[in-house]
Amino acid sequence: MSRPRALAYFWATLGLLLTYTPLLPTNNRLALGAELVLKTAGVVLNGPGLMAISGTLGYLVVCSLPGRLAAWLVTLLLLEPILRWIEGPRNQSPLCEPAELERRLTRRTFLVTGSGLAAGALLSSYGFCVERRKVQLEQYLLSLPDLPPELEGLRLVVMADWHCGPINRPGDLHPAVVLANRCRPDLVLMPGDFVSSVAHFGEAAQLASQLRPRVPGGVLLGWGNHDHWNDLDVGNQEMSRAGCQILTNRAVFLNHRRELDRSGKSGLWLCGLDDLWAGSPDLIKTLSPLPQQQPRLVLSHNPDLAEERSGARVDLLLSGHTHGGQVRLPALGSPVLPSRYGQKYTSGFVQGPSYPVYVTRGVGVGGIPIRLGVPPEVTLFELRQGPGTAVQRTRLV
Numbered sequence: 001m002s003r004p005r006a007l008a009y010f011w012a013t014l015g016l017l018l019t020y021t022p023l024l025p026t027n028n029r030l031a032l033g034a035e036l037v038l039k040t041a042g043v044v045l046n047g048p049g050l051m052a053i054s055g056t057l058g059y060l061v062v063c064s065l066p067g068r069l070a071a072w073l074v075t076l077l078l079l080e081p082i083l084r085w086i087e088g089p090r091n092q093s094p095l096c097e098p099a100e101l102e103r104r105l106t107r108r109t110f111l112v113t114g115s116g117l118a119a120g121a122l123l124s125s126y127g128f129c130v131e132r133r134k135v136q137l138e139q140y141l142l143s144l145p146d147l148p149p150e151l152e153g154l155r156l157v158v159m160a161d162w163h164c165g166p167i168n169r170p171g172d173l174h175p176a177v178v179l180a181n182r183c184r185p186d187l188v189l190m191p192g193d194f195v196s197s198v199a200h201f202g203e204a205a206q207l208a209s210q211l212r213p214r215v216p217g218g219v220l221l222g223w224g225n226h227d228h229w230n231d232l233d234v235g236n237q238e239m240s241r242a243g244c245q246i247l248t249n250r251a252v253f254l255n256h257r258r259e260l261d262r263s264g265k266s267g268l269w270l271c272g273l274d275d276l277w278a279g280s281p282d283l284i285k286t287l288s289p290l291p292q293q294q295p296r297l298v299l300s301h302n303p304d305l306a307e308e309r310s311g312a313r314v315d316l317l318l319s320g321h322t323h324g325g326q327v328r329l330p331a332l333g334s335p336v337l338p339s340r341y342g343q344k345y346t347s348g349f350v351q352g353p354s355y356p357v358y359v360t361r362g363v364g365v366g367g368i369p370i371r372l373g374v375p376p377e378v379t380l381f382e383l384r385q386g387p388g389t390a391v392q393r394t395r396l397v
């Protein structure tokens with residue numbers, strides 16, 4: 001790498017890191033204390049990811065034709081005159097020696113690369129400071145076969161991937177909880193990844209305790225890979241204390257009176273499977289005891305489970321895990337997805353070979369702490385009886 005280009009990378013990266021920390025929002029008045037230390041630690045830990053994404057975005061900007069034109073324009077109209085003014089009149093002779101010309105070209109390369117990286121840093125800053133906090137509500141009518149008439153109009157909110165930790169602070173995630181309550185849900189279903197570090201299960205429990213489903217005990221959750229990697233004993237303790245029901249290879253029944261029960265003649269099963277990567281999901285054990293003619297929704301953190309063939313009836317898997325890819329690039333889609341099946345299970349409703357699955361984009365961020373073109377999501381389903389599983393976009397709130 002040439003020296004000017006290396007310098008451009010260095011200054012863009014340093015500027016990026018120096019920009020993020022003071023821009024982080026404050027959640028309480030003690031922002032200058034432990035809160036800020038946590039946030040700063042989070043930024044530093046994620047520094048390599050931030051640098052990589054900023055560099056990639058900057059590279060794409062200077063490589064694409066419109067991006068290159070914009071970079072040249074900024075360079076010629078803004079940066080060059082500033083540098084000339086700084087250098088003074090002695091270097092502004094129209095006649096240039098070859099060495100001088102080479103120096104100017106090198107400087108131009110530096111400026112073009114630098115402005116591209118600055119654009120990348122700007123996009124990353126937007127993804128970190130703005131878009132990852134702009135939670136959106138996705139609303140659907142969900143048709144299920146064999147749904148009892150008494151359960152028509154039942155409202156389910158689905159949320160996943162809070163990833164409570166140094167980056168996803170309670171203040172960042174609380175708007176999603178408020179939005180969920182605004183939907184007046186009967187049940188709240190959460191397919192995993194509540195934390196990014198074990199020290200934050202308490203914060204996840206605090207947030208979960210603020211959910212207000214109309215059905216008593218109606219916050220149901222399954223674990224994700226990150227929950228497993230951060231001590232499930234603590235997770236079980238904290239989330240149970242918050243009033244959540246933990247469904248690990250287990251099912252509960254919502255009867256026609258909209259009460260949670262062990263079983264019944266008419267109602268809807270709500271099942272939870274263990275995580276595919278870090279746990280032991282057992283479809284047969286969980287689903288085979290259920291009466292075949294009764295509908296069932298299944299929480300599975302990882303949507304890849306839709307490819308597993310068990311023969312059991314599943315009307316809809318509810319998943320998260322992919323975060324919608326977090327970053328969507330024009331023509332390329334989401335370059336990083338934790339799935340064995342490429343971009344198939346990025347987000348939304350997908351018909352898998354074994355089961356239909358709805359993949360929510362999640363609320364928090366993991367890995368690279370930005371979202372671009374993939375805002376956080378809270379999902380609201382209102383249930384209908386239908387001949388098969390189908391979703392239809394609508395407006396309910």
Ligand SMILES: [Fe+2]
Pocket residue numbers: 161163193224226321322323362366
């Ligand atoms: Fe996740």
